[in-house]
Amino acid sequence: MDSFDKEILKILQKNNLTPQRDIGETIGLSPAAVQRRVKRMREEGIIKHDISILERETLGNPVTLIVEVFLESEQIDLIDETKKSFVSCSAVQQCYYVTGESDFVLIIVAKSMADYEKLTRELFFANKNVKRFRTVVAMGVEKLGLNIPITL
Amino acid sequence: MDSFDKEILKILQKNNLTPQRDIGETIGLSPAAVQRRVKRMREEGIIKHDISILERETLGNPVTLIVEVFLESEQIDLIDETKKSFVSCSAVQQCYYVTGESDFVLIIVAKSMADYEKLTRELFFANKNVKRFRTVVAMGVEKLGLNIPITL
């Protein structure tokens, strides 16, 4: 992985519909060379996914919540089970397994607070291993991206 | 926005390189019709961005942190200023303006803890309006996406 690759990645993580011709011109490489590098990086998994980012509000999910989850037991199989229930929930955008007082931090989207309240029953109250959870309501999503700082 | 649009979005937010022909076959519409709908939704901003998601680890940003920031003053201009400094920082992946005890929640990536420590000086210690902050270290990123639940 050289600096050409990194420059390509910098462009793709901003806009992955950029034509390879344009990328080539920008970084000084032929379209074919760009094509081969992109293909390789997809195969190697450096490029994990290619997705469209949608507007949450228009699609009926205007509420964002940040939830800190505290578990009862730190037994590995119990943790795994709980983890699975979080990850498989489509409302859960992100799930972090964390150190400190709490065990998980979740980023969740919901149609409404009532909708979220319903979700907490499934996700937390129904789970014996969840001791307690603390919800923080996002009034505004000021930045939302997965852009990684890439140093050449 | 009808159920065709929603089906298209469901596909694109998983993989935006899916050929329009495939999308058309799946949902029962001609490639041209799909193309026009996608174009419209891009123009309307329902599709906000099209990006590649990269592997953080390979690109030298293996550390993820969740930070709760408590401000000194709730004055709107001071908040805005602080917000700007967070949003413009490339290590900050997400910035939420929140209710409750704290004022902001940030998701931050870093090369190392030492790197993060350096970042805290710029971002928090250098800012007079930051009263205190609480850092939670992510041991594992179990789920990381921006997939919105779309109901037809």
Add this chain to the structure above:
DNA sequence: CCATAAATGAAACAAAATTGCAAATTCACC
């Protein structure tokens, strides 16, 4: 310094996206 391997650019090729147009569908109004 040579031989080998890897990466490149140019051109041909294939696949996908985009556009023009006539037919079909939907919608608002009577």
Add this chain to the structure above:
DNA sequence: GGTGAATTTGCAATTTTGTTTCATTTATGG
């Protein structure tokens, strides 16, 4: 329910983009 306008559709032609081929160049190891 019927009628006309507006919208949306599918098909086919066109254009753009992505992919492969191949000869050449550049880098690598002995």
